[in-house]
Amino acid sequence: MSQTRHRPQVAIICGSGLGMLADTLKCQDSFAYSDIPGFPQSTVQGHAGRLVFGELKGKTCVCMQGRFHMYEGHSLCKTTFPVRVFKLLGVETLIVTNAAGSLADGLQPGDIMIIKDHVNFPGLVGLNPLSGPNDDKFGPRFPAMSGCYDKGLRCLALDIAKQQGVASLMQEGVYAMVGGPNFETIAEARLLHRLGVDAVGMSTAPEVVVATHCGLRVFGLSLITNKVVKSYEDSESVNHEGVLEVGRLRSNTVQQLVTELISRMEINNNNTINNAV
C-alpha cells in the first residue's frame, strides 16, 4: 500500500494477448510480479507479469498484466492469491478476461463472449482454491455460485456494445475451464459441446470462485480466438501464437468496451473487510 497512492475500486485480470488493457490506465504506478511478496511469476507468452495501478474515467483501477494458470504448476491458492490482495486493497468489482476456443456454432474467432456462467471442471473434481480451512474473514465455508457473473454489468456491457456498433460481435455464453496446457481432443470438444459449453479455456473460474466467496462483483468476457476442432475431417489446429494474434486484432474493441463499462459502472464502496481496517 505504501508503494502507490492509488486505492483501487476496480481490478482487471488480462487474459492471453489482452495485456493492452493496462495501457489505458492514466497516472500509472507499475510493479513487476517479481518485486511483490507472495506473487508467483508469469511464465506464459502474452502475460507480461506486471501489476499496474492507475486511473480510468474517474475510477481507480488495478490491472494484472498477466495471470497465473494451474498448468504452470502453481497451486490454485497461488493462482488466485491476487484476488484476495485486491479485496484487501478495497476493490469492489473484478473484471476477468480470457482467450477461449469456441464450441458454439454462433461464436466465431474475433467475437466477444460475455460470460453468463461457468463450468469449473477442476473444481468439480475437488481442485478448488477454497479447499482447506475456510478464512471466515473473507467469506463463508459454503458460498453460493449462482449469479456469480453480475447481471447488471452484463446488461450494461451489451448496451455499450450496441452503442459502439459492435453488438454483432457480442453474445452471452457459458465458459468452461479445463486444466490444460494441451488443447482439446476432438472427443473432448464434442463432449464439452454436448454439455452446453459455449467457450473453453484454461483459467478464470478459480479467480471468480475466490472473488465471489469474498463478495466481489464480477464481470467476465472471453475473446474467442479460435474454433475448437470438433470434426475428424477438419485439418485445422489451434496454437498459442494464433490465440495471441486474435488478441492483437481485437485489442481496440476490447479496450473500448472495458473502458466504457468502467466509466459507467456504479461503485458502492461497500468492501466490508477494507472498511473495517
Ligand SMILES: O=P(O)(O)O[C@@H]1C[C@H](O)[C@@H](CO)O1
Ligand atoms: O489466460 P487465458 O485464459 O486468457 O489463456 C488462454 C488459455 C491458455 O493459457 C492460453 C492458450 O493459448 O490462452
Ligand SMILES: Nc1nc2[nH]cnc2c(=O)[nH]1
Ligand atoms: N482449452 C482451451 N483454451 C483455449 N484458449 C484459447 N483457445 C483455447 C482452446 O481452444 N481451448
